[in-house]
Amino acid sequence: MEENNEIVSLKNVIANNLPSVSIDLVVFGFHENHLKILLLKTLDKENWTLPGGFIKNDESLDLAANRLLSSRTGLDQVFLQQFHAFGDPDRTKLNRNIEFLKKQFSIDKHADEFIEWILKRFITIGFYALVEFTEVKPVPDAYTIECQWHDVHELPSLVSDHQSIIETALKTLRQQLNYQPIGLNLLPQKFTMPELQSLYETILGKNLDRRNFQRKMLSYKILERLPVKRTGGAYKAPYLYKFDKESYEEALQSGLKDLW
Amino acid sequence: MEENNEIVSLKNVIANNLPSVSIDLVVFGFHENHLKILLLKTLDKENWTLPGGFIKNDESLDLAANRLLSSRTGLDQVFLQQFHAFGDPDRTKLNRNIEFLKKQFSIDKHADEFIEWILKRFITIGFYALVEFTEVKPVPDAYTIECQWHDVHELPSLVSDHQSIIETALKTLRQQLNYQPIGLNLLPQKFTMPELQSLYETILGKNLDRRNFQRKMLSYKILERLPVKRTGGAYKAPYLYKFDKESYEEALQSGLKDLW
């Protein structure tokens, strides 16, 4: 519905996008030891919704997902991965408020056509993104009021099947943790081992042993310990680490574990 | 295009199915120590294609995939799982031969409408299935000549991006091997340990140590050794095993490995 921050006519929305298919984004961020998700507040309901949108006629899925992510967060070149397609027949109608749509778009002469288009059943392809919390400037789109981070464990009431989409994303993320490095995208450049551990604990929803965690992480050979320590905090100053980009990328490709 | 083995009018195809979205099936079978995939030969080309089809308006993705699988294999209630959505903008046109379509459907008065519909860009959702080779009776649909098993390592020339879809399915299958039991769906009820090992070796594309493999498999506690041995074969008679349905199902749910 939005293009370069400019509203395009409803007719063009129909003409330029694939029918019946949408993309929804589960954007994960990590802040103050909490795993957060970016949510939009719809104008017509009290519910919240995942950021998302449609796929242009000439656009690949990945490209569409990247464009939509970038329009909400300003970010580009971040970790973004398709994880599941959701297609229950009744998932769409729960998503829309017809009366509201009519009011909202009454100015446009193609309103009826558009409303018919958008009320059709949609299949949505879920992508999840890992982004650095502090670098994101959430921007609502033209049809939503707010764009806010929400703690993944204190989610508000969500539209349609978005709750279930988030749960699937989280489940996927937890699985990925086992054979892919994560953190480069969720943490600032420099971070401490306890911070990295806290990220893992938050995603997994359970506590880990400090010493065993450190041993395991270091064994992956994707971390570089910096000569400086983080001072100013309370108590003993922890070492700072950064990811070694090269070995991190390699680990992304080949996986962390030797499986079978 | 097919419903209860009856051809429905082209108009109904458009009316009853979601536009722009299709399903493709990668059906794995195991026979004589070879991993096989079910392929259809198209009427219009020398190429082969994955079995697939469209999603009815009131049908969930899983239901559609099951219906399509059942219409090709006669099988129901088998392992069938969504693994990826494919949506390159040019994936569709490579898939269709306009001249052929015109000839083929010229009888139907809605041919033009249908051809326009089917030439639009399609996003396809890939499902992979694990089935017992011997129980499958491949049936071609009305618009394909043959339905045949093909060795996964000796695939013929495939339409559009179907080669890449298969590769992604295989990659997914290899990953699943690490935390999900497989075999119940690919092997006959009773089988020997060497047969099970051969299945794993074929999927992974590498050899495994006999003794270590057996130890690992048995440690999963999903196998039951039968008192009988398989006689009649050459050399020493191997024991027969079968999967314990209950613990197999449980392992499917909870995963084989304790990860993190």
Add this chain to the structure above:
DNA sequence: ATAATATGTGTTACTTTGACACAATAATAA
């Protein structure tokens, strides 16, 4: 009988994991 081939089972060294303890450090309070 003997050879050939595949199956069943066991052992050993090595690596990884889980559970746990103590020393070092930086801020704070006395």
Add this chain to the structure above:
DNA sequence: TTATTATTGTGTCAAAGTAACACATATTAT
């Protein structure tokens, strides 16, 4: 200044899991 406190850094040890490997046994072919 010194002691206290909370947190970080590092090490150890037992248990479990894995990789590499050897020998006995059963069946067929000669």
